[in-house]
Each structure stands twice: as structure tokens, then as C-alpha cells.
Amino acid sequence: MTIEIPEQPGSSRPAVTPGKQSKLAFLWSSLLHSWTGMTGFIIILLLLFLSLFGQWIAPFDPMHAEFSKKLLPPMTDGHLLGTDQLGRDILSRMIAGARISVIIGVMTVLIAGTFGTVVGIVSGYFRGWLDVVLMRIVDVQLSFPFILLVLVINAIIGTGLKNIILSLAIGGWVIFARVVRSEVLALREKEFITASVATGVPRIQILFKHILPNLFTPIIILSSLQIATYIIAEASVSFLGFGVQPPNPAWGNMLSEGKDYIFSSWWLITFPGVAIMITALGVNFFGDWLRDTLDPELKGE
Amino acid sequence: MMEKPLLEIQNLHVEFKSGKEVVRPIRGIDLKVNRRETVGIVGESGCGKSVTSLTVMGLLPEKTGRIADGSILFDGTELTALPEKAYRKIRGNDISMIFQEPMTSLNPVFTIGEQLSEPLRQHRKMGKKEIRETIISTLKQVGLPRAEQIIDEYPHQLSGGMRQRVMISLALLCQPKLMIADEPTTALDVTIQAQILELLKAIRGSNDMSLMLITHDLGVVAEMCDRVIVMYAGEIVEEAGVEAIFDRPLHPYTQGLMQSLPSNNERKGKLFSIKGQVPKPSEIGKGCAFANRCPHAFDRCFAEAPPVFSEAGHQSKCWLLDPVSKEGSRDESSIPIRS
Amino acid sequence: MNPQFLLEVNHLKKYYEIPQGMFKEKIVVRAVDDISFSIKKGETFALVGESGCGKSTTGRTILRLTEPTDGEVRFDGEDIRSLSYEKMRLLRSRMQMVFQDPYASLNPKKTIREILMEPLRVHNKYEKKERMDKIRKILEIVGLSDHHLDRYPHEFSGGQRQRIGIARAVVLQPDFIIADEPVSALDVSVQSQVINLMLELQKEFGLTYLFISHDLSVIRHMTDRMAVMYLGKIIEVGNTDDVFENPKHPYTQALISAIPANHPRESKDRIVLEGDVPSPANPPSGCAFHPRCPAAMEICSRRVPEETDFGSGHTAKCHLYQMNEKREEKDEHAVIHS
CATH class of the missing domain: 3.40.50.300 (P-loop containing nucleotide triphosphate hydrolases)
Structure with a gap:
């Protein structure tokens, strides 16, 4: 049959984004152009580095107490950031604390994100009474202050690293459920979903092959922003005496222990405080950049 | 005045x-x-x-x-x-x-x-x-x-x-x-x-x-x-009074546009269509921007951008209208449009 | 059941209910309100x-992309409203759809290969090895080529995307395609390419089209029969030629006269309608067109007009033609009584 094949002037050109490879290249070049994104990226790299190799970098054993050297100011006796009330090296404790913060941030996001995403998908895609019930649970939980909820759960299930992660996740999954549900609701109405129904794609395949891949970007963005929330929440909870228990060096309980010396030895709380701030700022910078970079592309496609 | x-x-x-x-x-x-x-x-x-x-x-x-x-x-x-x-x-x-x-x-x-x-x-x-x-x-x-x-x-x-x-x-x-x-x-x-x-x-x-x-x-x-x-593609290719342009479009693009209207074609028949598509700005070479889709394009169209040829207030940017390179190809180019 | 009809739609209704809060009555939008028509095998029928x-909505309801409120849709003799979800899903290999917006209807995360492979995969057509050949052949027919296979939809122009949308619809070799404004989003020169493609495909595969559009010149060019809809109802049906040459309903007349002129010297006696289309949530009484109708009579606001048959399948619903019949009826009565 004779259907003219039009010349495609565009076809000889290299494609704009032919695949995964150049997507990474695109992200990288966008990162190079954003100083906030780059700052966040470097802070995150530093955190990851410290949490992986911290034990070999730290100048002292973070748990080793030496009473003769207690409350040394910064830059004395090889203690770069000074020592605390038990004579432990603050820098080493902070490096060890970075590891705890990273573990808590990442683990909580994995648990809360997975659970919240499943709930959000079930709610948004299958609707019906299940959606009503699940979303009312989410509403109830969202009307409760996050920190208070985490404290209550922590008080019930007990303290310690595992339990603080669990309580943060129980407090945090609702955000994921909410966001994922609204994304699914929006996707359901997209014409390409209708088009695959019209093609005859089974319902379960529509969910896994068409809806899930389109959820990837919003979930990644939300996760990066939530990590900062979890790290701050953990610090707050630890500060209040729940969460990670002393003598384990979490930034939160370093703050808590140091607060009694706030007027005599400022360095006890200043450095962990600054560390929390920088981490939260860095993760937020990175998350904001990620959202700005990926979102317009989503719309543009 | x-x-x-x-x-x-x-x-x-x-x-x-x-x-x-x-x-x-x-x-x-x-x-x-x-x-x-x-x-x-x-x-x-x-x-x-x-x-x-x-x-x-x-x-x-x-x-x-x-x-x-x-x-x-x-x-x-x-x-x-x-x-x-x-x-x-x-x-x-x-x-x-x-x-x-x-x-x-x-x-x-x-x-x-x-x-x-x-x-x-x-x-x-x-x-x-x-x-x-x-x-x-x-x-x-x-x-x-x-x-x-x-x-x-x-x-x-x-x-x-x-x-x-x-x-x-x-x-x-x-x-x-x-x-x-x-x-x-x-x-x-x-x-x-x-x-x-x-x-x-x-x-x-x-x-x-x-x-x-x-x-x-x-x-x-x-x-x-x-x-x-x-x-077309960031340029004015033709300009004329409304009757002149509908009576006798001079530029092949204008001709193509008018001929591809369903009402100018036989019912159920194959519609006239301009082949290909509008070039992206980055794809426009030194010649006429329409050359790659033009049914009448010849060597010069790809080599050199045409200037404006004017005739009684009817202007068009097309080499076919050049009195020098015309050589009778003009009659072919102006396909009468059913009115 | 007439075997020459591929699709029969009888008294199809699609109502949407919009809740208005706890104590208020729901608003009912009659998007499709009791329409019937049939499409013959191999023809192009326009809405x-x-x-x-x-x-x-009619198009989507026929494909059960939204469930109808009431009525019957028969495809090749089978009442598809009674089919289970799975049976309906399998039947979709025979009835496909082309969408208006070729951008929105292609999954941005899938390559063209994946988009065209999916229909074959979910309907388990052909051996796995053959599928790729099939896709290559379809791509060539719609005017694209091999090296487009691993591209994503956003890398194509509007016209090319619509070609992909059409390729997806024909790759299963269906009998019936609903095309919902397939060329409205396209430029003039690309529009004619896509129309040509659809006409060629119809010849090649013996397709039956339901062509949904607001563009009367495109409809005149490529359809055999047409139905004119106004506020959820079909007000006139007939052979496309008959309707264009001799429109009966005042609304159809206004629509046809609203087609822009072809030439500046062509003087058009245009019927310009007053006002806007009323909301389907609150349609006017009687004939829904009466508030805008230049020929409206007293009866039009009171009674819904019946159908008048003008021969060779050309029918319209308007009191103008009912009146004549009524009068004749009356005259007959008079004769009998005297």
C-alpha cells in the first residue's frame, strides 16, 4: 500500500533523553548549576562517608571516658572540638552520631515509605470502603502532633535504636500514604491509563506497569525531604530522654547531656546542634533541588 | 499622500x-x-x-x-x-x-x-x-x-x-x-x-x-x-491582499495549506498533504526553510535563502518567482485553487 | 438483529450524579440521554x-471505559454490557480507540516499542518472535521507522505521536475503532496526513470507524453517515451527504452554516445562534434546543419532539416537521367526521 512516509527531519538528530544513562547525565549537569543542590549533595556525601568509615577516622574512641580530661575546651590536648562532662572526645562522638542519624533517617524512610506507599496505592487505585477507612485513619493520625505521637509510641514500645526507628515509621507513614494516594488518583484519570484500559491491559498490569513507574519520582522526592524530618525528630526525642539511650552517641542525647553545662562549656551543645542543623539543611537543599529538577520534567513530558 | x-x-x-x-x-x-x-x-x-x-x-x-x-x-x-x-x-x-x-x-x-x-x-x-x-x-x-x-x-x-x-x-x-x-x-x-x-x-x-x-x-x-x-518557521513567506492570496497563492507552502483543507479535496479521496513536518529552529540551514518539504524545490533552494519577490503588492519569498531562474517553472508552481 | 450492523446502540444513557451535600438533592447530569444508532460494517459513522x-462520553461508554447507566450496546451481536470485566477485556482486541490528545494518551515512561508491544502481549497474539515483525510492519504503515522504536513519546512531534496512537490501535487488527477528535489537536498540514492515514488503514484492514469530532469539514470529507448531538441527545441522523445538502434540524443548519468560508468572496448567509449551550445538568424543557432556536414555536418548550423520517435513513427530531404530520392527521379526522 502506498502511504507516503514523510521525511523526519528530527530523526537524524541524537535523541534528547534516549534512556537512563543520559537521565543521570541530565541530573548531574543540573546539579552542577544549582549551588543549593550541590551543597546538599556534598553534605549528604560527607554524612554517608562518616557513617561508613567514621570508626577509622575518629581520633578517639567515642565511648572512652577519661575524667581527668573532662570539659576540655576545643583545640586542647588534641581534642579538636573539646571533651564532654565525662571527658569523651566530642568530635569522635559526633562522627559516631552521624552514623546513627543516617541509619535512622534511611531505615525510617524505607519502612514508612514502603508501608505508606502500599496503603496509598491500595486506597487510590481500588477506592471503595477500604479507601474511606484507611484515609480516616490517616486523618486521625495527622491530627496528632508528630513528635508527641513518636514519644507516646516510644514510651509504649520502649527505647533504643530499633524502637526509635519503629516509632518514627509508625508516626511517619501517613504522609507517604497521603501523597501516594493523591498521585494515584491523579494518574488514574490520565488518558494514557484510559488508553491502556481500552487496549485491554489487565487491571493488575495497569497498576504495576503504568501507575507504579510514574510514582517513582514523587516518592523519591518525598523520601529525601522526609529524611530531614526524621533526623530532627530523632534528635528531639533523644533530647527528651527517649530514643537512643546514653552512653550511645546520638546527636540528640549529646544535646540533652550538654544542656546542664550550657553556660560554662558552650561547646557541649553547640557542635551537635550545628551538626543537626547542617544535616537537616543539606538534606532539605538536596530534596528541594530534586523536586525542582524532576517535577517540571514530569509535567513537560 | x-x-x-x-x-x-x-x-x-x-x-x-x-x-x-x-x-x-x-x-x-x-x-x-x-x-x-x-x-x-x-x-x-x-x-x-x-x-x-x-x-x-x-x-x-x-x-x-x-x-x-x-x-x-x-x-x-x-x-x-x-x-x-x-x-x-x-x-x-x-x-x-x-x-x-x-x-x-x-x-x-x-x-x-x-x-x-x-x-x-x-x-x-x-x-x-x-x-x-x-x-x-x-x-x-x-x-x-x-x-x-x-x-x-x-x-x-x-x-x-x-x-x-x-x-x-x-x-x-x-x-x-x-x-x-x-x-x-x-x-x-x-x-x-x-x-x-x-x-x-x-x-x-x-x-x-x-x-x-x-x-x-x-x-x-x-x-x-x-x-x-x-x-513559516520564523519568516514571512508570503504577503498579499486577501483575495489575491486565495485566488492565486504564490508560495508553495501557502498553496499546500490551502490544498490540504478537506473542503478543497474530493470527498473520501486522498487529501493533499504537505509531506514531513515543520523543522525545529535548530534544523534550519542556509537555504529556504521550506525547501525540505517543498514539491518544487531545486538546487538553489537548498543553497541560498530566497529574497522577497514583489509583484503588484503580492510578495513572496520563493526562488520560483525569480525572473532569472524562472525558466517556465512558474506555471507549474501556481496550482489553481478551487474557489 | 441485523447482521450488517457491527455496532448497535439502543437507548444508551449515561447519567452522572453530583452530590450536593447531605441534605440537598443530588444534581443529575444527563451526559448521554437515551440515544440509539447503528453502525454498518466497514462504514465511517460520525458523531x-x-x-x-x-x-x-458516548464513545467511552460504548467501550465501557465508563459504565453506562442504562441501555444496550451490541457489538457483532453480543450485548457487551452483560460481559464480565475479563470477557470485556478480551473483546477489546476487536474494538480499539484513538484519543484526541496524542500527548496525554501515551505513557511518558514507555518507549514506542513497549507501547506497541503491550496490546500484542496482553492479548497473547502471535508468537513472541513474530510480534516484533508485526510492530515493524505497523510502524512502517503509519509512516514511522525502526529507529523510532526506542524513543519516548516526548521526543516526537504531535503528528508523529498521533501516528503512534493510531499504530497502537491497529496493531491488533481490530474490527472497530472509535476515534475521539483524532485530528483536532493537530496543525492543518499534519491533519491531512493523519486523515489520509486513517482512510488508507480503513481500506487496508476493512475497519469500521466511529469518528467523533466537532470539525464539520473533516466529517464531510471522510464519513459515510453522521449523527448530530445536542445536550446528550441525537437530534439528526443521516447519510453525510444528505445532512450537509439538506440539513433538517435548525441546529444542524446553524452548525453547517457556521463553517468558515472557503474564499473571501464566498458570501455566507450565516445563521448565528443566540446564547450558549445550556448546562446538561439543567437542560431546557421540551426540545432542549428551543431557547436558541430561530424557528422555536410555543410547543417546543412543552414537548419533546418525536422523530421524523425523511427517507433513506435521514431522520430528525424537530417540531417543525411534526406540525405538518399533526395537521395532516387532523385533516384526516375532519374528513372522517364530516
Whole structure:
């Protein structure tokens, strides 16, 4: 049959984004152009580095107490950031604390994100009474202050690293459920979903092959922003005496222990405080950049 | 003596920056709009017709777009060098614009009256009462029923056709010398489109105003315009009086456009179609921008961009019209169009 | 059941209920309100109307992309409303759809290969090895080529995307395709390419089309029969030629007269309708068109007009023609009584 094949002037050109490879290249070049994104990226790299190799970098054993050297100011006796009330090296404790913060941030996001995403998908895609019930649970939980909820759960299930992660996740999954549900609701109405129904794609395949891949970007963005929330929440909870228990060096309980010396030895709380701030700022910078970079592309496609 | 044209654009070049790339959506256009004249600018998406109107309105995106070269003379004022403050006095006052989407061009949180009083407060010293009276009379002029009530209603309470009428009244408020209508009927239903076209005709007759009508619809052009400008890939390829262009289109692109209309083809038959698609700005070489799709293209078309050939006010940028390289190929090129 | 009809739609209704809060009555939008028509094998049947008239909803309801409120849809003799979800899903290999917006209807995360492979995979057509050949062949037919296979939809122009949308619909070699405004989003020169493609495909595969559009010149060019819809109802049906040459319903007359002129010297006696299309949530009484109708009579606001048959399948619902019949009836009565 004779259907003219039009010349495609565009076809000889290299494609704009032919695949995964150049997507990474695109992200990288966008990162190079954003100083906030780059700052966040470097802070995150530093955190990851410290949490992986911290034990070999730290100048002292973070748990080793030496009473003769207690409350040394910064830059004395090889203690770069000074020592605390038990004579432990603050820098080493902070490096060890970075590891705890990273573990808590990442683990909580994995648990809360997975659970919240499943709930959000079930709610948004299958609707019906299940959606009503699940979303009312989410509403109830969202009307409760996050920190208070985490404290209550922590008080019930007990303290310690595992339990603080669990309580943060129980407090945090609702955000994921909410966001994922609204994304699914929006996707359901997209014409390409209708088009695959019209093609005859089974319902379960529509969910896994068409809806899930389109959820990837919003979930990644939300996760990066939530990590900062979890790290701050953990610090707050630890500060209040729940969460990670002393003598384990979490930034939160370093703050808590140091607060009694706030007027005599400022360095006890200043450095962990600054560390929390920088981490939260860095993760937020990175998350904001990620959202700005990926979102317009989503719309543009 | 000939009256000076109201708007005169000369050798206009516009550039957009996107990342490191520089895109040139308008590459050297010359056009005139005379007083009380309706000029149609025709072309397909991406031909630069909307960018032309934004440039005249001084609404190019500040950070990315700029006028690279050329001049825009409006009623004796050079617009290309005009500071923003002075531009604001012209925009909405001497030049006004109607957009394609009546749904999104009105702010949903303000009443019609609040939105329409904006240009009057900017450009006219009027009391509240006077403003209201002017608005109501303009709303009546565009054929809106219950103007006294509509003035206090919100955009969502009006239908698409009524919103487009409100937009037209907004453009009319300050009795502009030039009205630019960018696809004013494209988003509207067939019967509403007929209403708006009749309205535009009536307005043009009763106001001392020029109309620049930007559209892809040749039917709208046939009904409304005195003169037609055909744009392709950022250039003007043909310009003529409306009857001349429909009687005897000279440029192969214009010919193709007219022949591909279903009404110019035998029912159920194969429609004439221009092969290929509009080149991206980055793909335009040194030759004629239409050469790769042109059924009559020959060597010279790819090597050298054609100048404007003019013949009794009918201008076209095509090598086929060159008296030197003609060699009889001209007769082939001007395919008669059924009228 | 007439075997020459591929699709029969009888008294199809699609109502949407909009809840208005706890104590208020729900608003019922009658998007499609009791329409019937049949499409013969191999023909192109057009649904024409302005936005909100229910033409797109009709298309989607026929394919059960939204469930109908009432009525019957028979495809090749089978009542598809009674089919289970799975049976309906399998039947979709025979009835496909082309969408208006080729951008929105292609999954941005899938390559063209994946988009075209999916229909074959979910309907388990052909051996796995053959599928790729099939896709290559279809791509060539719609005017694209091999090296487009691994591209994503956003890398194509509007016209090319619509070709992909059409390729997806024909790759299963269906009998019936619903095309919902397939060329409205395209430029003039691309529009004619796509129309040509659809006509060629119809010849090649013996397709039956339901062509939904508001563009009367396209409809005149490529359809055999047409139905005009206004506010959820079909007001006129007939052979496309008959309707264009001799439109009966005042609305159809206005629509046809609203087609822009072809040439500046062509003088058009245009019927310009007053006002806007009313909301389908609150349609006017009687004949829904009466508030805008230049020929409206007293009876039009009171009674819904019956159908008048003008021969060779051309029918319209308008009191103008009913009146004549009534009068004749009366005259007959008079004769009998005297």
C-alpha cells in the first residue's frame, strides 16, 4: 500500500533523553548549576562517608571516658572540638552520631515509605470502603502532633535504636500514604491509563506497569525531604530522654547531656546542634533541588 | 499622500535562550499594519506568529527572550528600546490583546468588574462611578446580556463564549488603536466561534481600530481580513491582499495549506498533504526553510535563502518567482485553487 | 438483529450524579440521554456536536471505559454490557480507540516499542518472535521507522505521536475503532496526513470507524453517515451527504452554516445562534434546543419532539416537521367526521 512516509527531519538528530544513562547525565549537569543542590549533595556525601568509615577516622574512641580530661575546651590536648562532662572526645562522638542519624533517617524512610506507599496505592487505585477507612485513619493520625505521637509510641514500645526507628515509621507513614494516594488518583484519570484500559491491559498490569513507574519520582522526592524530618525528630526525642539511650552517641542525647553545662562549656551543645542543623539543611537543599529538577520534567513530558 | 502605517516592523529578530542553546523563533520579519486595517497572520504552531504578537506587546519572557535586531515602530514610537514603565502606558491602552484561552486569561478570584476596572484605573483618570458605567457600556457593546449583573460575577459563573466576550471588552475598554487577537476562536465551539467572529467584525466596523488577527484557520482569515501574512518557521513567506492570496497563492507552502483543507479535496479521496513536518529552529540551514518539504524545490533552494519577490503588492519569498531562474517553472508552481 | 450492523446502540444513557451535600438533592447530569444508532460494517459513522454535547462520553461508554447507566450496546451481536470485566477485556482486541490528545494518551515512561508491544502481549497474539515483525510492519504503515522504536513519546512531534496512537490501535487488527477528535489537536498540514492515514488503514484492514469530532469539514470529507448531538441527545441522523445538502434540524443548519468560508468572496448567509449551550445538568424543557432556536414555536418548550423520517435513513427530531404530520392527521379526522 502506498502511504507516503514523510521525511523526519528530527530523526537524524541524537535523541534528547534516549534512556537512563543520559537521565543521570541530565541530573548531574543540573546539579552542577544549582549551588543549593550541590551543597546538599556534598553534605549528604560527607554524612554517608562518616557513617561508613567514621570508626577509622575518629581520633578517639567515642565511648572512652577519661575524667581527668573532662570539659576540655576545643583545640586542647588534641581534642579538636573539646571533651564532654565525662571527658569523651566530642568530635569522635559526633562522627559516631552521624552514623546513627543516617541509619535512622534511611531505615525510617524505607519502612514508612514502603508501608505508606502500599496503603496509598491500595486506597487510590481500588477506592471503595477500604479507601474511606484507611484515609480516616490517616486523618486521625495527622491530627496528632508528630513528635508527641513518636514519644507516646516510644514510651509504649520502649527505647533504643530499633524502637526509635519503629516509632518514627509508625508516626511517619501517613504522609507517604497521603501523597501516594493523591498521585494515584491523579494518574488514574490520565488518558494514557484510559488508553491502556481500552487496549485491554489487565487491571493488575495497569497498576504495576503504568501507575507504579510514574510514582517513582514523587516518592523519591518525598523520601529525601522526609529524611530531614526524621533526623530532627530523632534528635528531639533523644533530647527528651527517649530514643537512643546514653552512653550511645546520638546527636540528640549529646544535646540533652550538654544542656546542664550550657553556660560554662558552650561547646557541649553547640557542635551537635550545628551538626543537626547542617544535616537537616543539606538534606532539605538536596530534596528541594530534586523536586525542582524532576517535577517540571514530569509535567513537560 | 499615503497615511503612515500604524505599526511597522522591520527586520525583526527574536532570540530565546534555553540553557546553552539559542533558539531563533523569529528570523527577520518585516510587516505593516495600516490604520483601520485587519491583517491576518497565518501559520502553524511554532511558525513564530504568537511570538510576533508577544514581541509587539513587549511581553517576551524577560530572562530568556530578547529582541536581537530590528525595529518596531508603533504610531511614531520605537517600541524595541522602550523602558518597561513607558511600555505600560501603551500596553492595554493603545495596544490590547485577546488571548486564545478565555478560561485561563481571567483571574478566578476577582469579579469581572474588578478585572475590567484595572486598565481604566491605570490609563484613565476616572471616578468609580464613571469606571463602572464605562465597563457596563463596553460589556453591552460586546453583546453580553445582563451586563449590570455580570459586572459583579466571577469568571467561573460565565460560559466559555461569555468569557471570551469579557476578554474582548477588556481589550476594547481603552479604545485601543491596535488590537491583537491571538487565535481568538480556536478554543471555542463552532456556533460560539461564529458569534465571536460576527462580534469582531462589528467592533472593527464601529471603532477606529486596526486588528491583527493571528490564526491557523484559513476560513477565519477569508472572512475577516483585508491583508494576509503567511509565516513559516520564523519568516514571512508570503504577503498579499486577501483575495489575491486565495485566488492565486504564490508560495508553495501557502498553496499546500490551502490544498490540504478537506473542503478543497474530493470527498473520501486522498487529501493533499504537505509531506514531513515543520523543522525545529535548530534544523534550519542556509537555504529556504521550506525547501525540505517543498514539491518544487531545486538546487538553489537548498543553497541560498530566497529574497522577497514583489509583484503588484503580492510578495513572496520563493526562488520560483525569480525572473532569472524562472525558466517556465512558474506555471507549474501556481496550482489553481478551487474557489 | 441485523447482521450488517457491527455496532448497535439502543437507548444508551449515561447519567452522572453530583452530590450536593447531605441534605440537598443530588444534581443529575444527563451526559448521554437515551440515544440509539447503528453502525454498518466497514462504514465511517460520525458523531458531531459541540463540547458538552456528550459525544465523547458516548464513545467511552460504548467501550465501557465508563459504565453506562442504562441501555444496550451490541457489538457483532453480543450485548457487551452483560460481559464480565475479563470477557470485556478480551473483546477489546476487536474494538480499539484513538484519543484526541496524542500527548496525554501515551505513557511518558514507555518507549514506542513497549507501547506497541503491550496490546500484542496482553492479548497473547502471535508468537513472541513474530510480534516484533508485526510492530515493524505497523510502524512502517503509519509512516514511522525502526529507529523510532526506542524513543519516548516526548521526543516526537504531535503528528508523529498521533501516528503512534493510531499504530497502537491497529496493531491488533481490530474490527472497530472509535476515534475521539483524532485530528483536532493537530496543525492543518499534519491533519491531512493523519486523515489520509486513517482512510488508507480503513481500506487496508476493512475497519469500521466511529469518528467523533466537532470539525464539520473533516466529517464531510471522510464519513459515510453522521449523527448530530445536542445536550446528550441525537437530534439528526443521516447519510453525510444528505445532512450537509439538506440539513433538517435548525441546529444542524446553524452548525453547517457556521463553517468558515472557503474564499473571501464566498458570501455566507450565516445563521448565528443566540446564547450558549445550556448546562446538561439543567437542560431546557421540551426540545432542549428551543431557547436558541430561530424557528422555536410555543410547543417546543412543552414537548419533546418525536422523530421524523425523511427517507433513506435521514431522520430528525424537530417540531417543525411534526406540525405538518399533526395537521395532516387532523385533516384526516375532519374528513372522517364530516
